Amino acid sequence: MAFDFASLPAVRGKLIENAPLAPYTWFRVGGPADALFLPADEEDLSQFLTALPEDVPVTVLGVGSNLIVRDGGIEGVVVRLAGxxxxxxxxxGLLLAARAGALDLSVAKYAARSGLSGLSFFSGIPGTLGGATRTNAGxxxxxxxxxxxxxRAVTRGGEVVELTPEHFGFSYRHSELPEDLIVTTLILQAxxxxxxxxxxxxxxxxxxRRAETQPIKDKTSGSTFANPDPPDTENQRSAWKLVDAAGCRxxxxxxxxxSEKHCNFLINTGDATAADLEALGELVRARVLDTSGVELRWEVRRIGRLKAD
Ligand SMILES: Cc1cc2nc3c(=O)[nH]c(=O)nc-3n(C[C@H](O)[C@H](O)[C@H](O)COP(=O)(O)OP(=O)(O)OC[C@H]3O[C@@H](n4cnc5c(N)ncnc54)[C@H](O)[C@@H]3O)c2cc1C
Incomplete structure (x- = not known):
């Protein structure tokens, strides 16, 4: 059934029909969103979700630095917290409150200027704080x-809820946060x-150090696969070493x-489709499984519809 853009609830921010998403992702691939919503603020987001019929899917984007948006685009409404x-x-004091669309780098710089220690590591992650909640970025x-x-977050039904760290169920590059929660504000402790x-x-x-070791000027999405063992385990195996050993560089x-520079990174050399990137990732996983018996887990999130032929 065709998406009924005209029946979407009124907003104070922007609502765009059939909006291309590739420009909003680091890989620069993927099809359009049926509708792209740029909410003016948390209240705008909450009112929109309250009025939106329950059967319309909602997906939130940060700056797309950990995403492959598939070539068929994303069904329903894509929410982008930007601006x-x-x-x-x-x-x-030692607490810092940042909205979810704040860039990790801006947060690190703000903390540094304010003389707050322990938050500089955010400067190594090119996403937003909202995006960091999905993979416990670090x-x-x-x-x-x-x-x-x-x-704070807004539920799919439009309710604004307060969350404690326990709600996130964090582990290495993973969180248990329900998929339909949109985080709006984070409180960080220096x-x-x-x-x-x-x-x-x-x-x-x-x-x-990043510029030296990672292809940060390329169209990439950072580490493709999570390391098989969490960082605090003995004999930690790195995803990049397994990819290299499987001859995939x-x-x-x-x-x-x-990437030749860092073989846990995939890059779009210019005209890649999302299907190319996903197929390459699966080929690498198959070769690593063959050579080392390890089943790599995707760290990059793949979302949206496959393109119909
Ligand atoms: C060159 C490069 C280096 C990188 N290095 C690192 C690194 O060292 N460590 C690391 O952890 N990651 C790294 N990454 C990956 C990426 O930057 C992080 O995963 C980042 O946290 C993603 O944030 P984003 O805003 O780009 O999210 P997106 O890619 O836009 O979205 C990622 C996921 O988060 C969800 N999401 C986004 N916003 C919200 C929100 N407000 N509420 C709920 N869910 C939300 C999306 O739905 C999606 O599922 C790197 C990426 C690149 C390109």
Missing amino acids: GYWGNVESE CYGRELKDVLAGA DGEGDPEALAEEIAAHQA GLKVGGAQV
């Missing part, structure tokens, strides 16, 4: 769960006070390629 209101960050030995003190200049240097060092399917 002024959604990027707001403020602090009081780097340099820390992850969201180490610093999350609380959150470790203590720190010297703003030293914290800014920490961020600069993280970024320099540089492997191609259509316009998709396993």
Whole structure:
């Protein structure tokens, strides 16, 4: 049945019909959303979801740095928390409140300027705080769960709810957060006070290390597969080493390629489709299973409809 755009509830933000999503993802692939909703604020989002018929699917996007949107696009309404209101960050004492659309890098920089330590690791993650809640994003030995003190979210029915860290059920690159909850605000706990200049240097060092080891200028989505063992286990096996050992460095399917620079990254060399990227990821998983017996778990989330032929 055709999507009935005209019957969607009125909003104060923007509502766009048949909106291309590729420009909103790092991979730059994927089909359109039936409707794209850019809510003005939390109340706009909540009122819209309250009035939206229950059978319309809703999907939330951050900045698409951990996503393959499939070529057939996304059914229903895609919500994107972007722009002024959604990027707001403020602090009081050692607590920092940030809206879910705030970039992790902006949060790290804000904390550094405010002399709050323990949050610099966010500068290594190119997504939003909202996106970080899905995979318990982290780097340099820390992850969201180490610093999350609380959150607010809107349910699919439009109710605004307060969440404790326990609601997220975090583990290594995983959370148990119900798929239909849209996180709107996060409260982060800093470790203590720190010297703003030293914290800014920490961020600069993280970024320099990234640029050296990762293809951050390419159309990519970061680590494709989670490491098979959580970081605190003995004999930790890295996904990239398994991919390398399976001979997949540089492997191609259509316009998709396993990065030569970091072989747990897939890249769109220019004209890749979402199907190319997904097929390449599955080929890598099959080869790793063959060579090492390990079944790699996708860390990149794949969402939407396959393209009808
Ligand atoms: C070069 C590069 C390096 C990277 N390095 C790291 C790294 O070191 N560590 C790491 O953990 N990740 C890394 N990533 C992956 C990615 O940046 C993180 O997973 C990030 O947290 C995703 O945020 P996003 O805003 O881009 O989310 P998206 O990719 O837009 O969405 C990811 C998921 O989060 C959900 N989501 C988004 N916003 C919300 C919300 N408000 N409420 C509920 N759910 C929401 C979406 O529905 C989707 O399922 C890297 C990516 C790239 C491209």
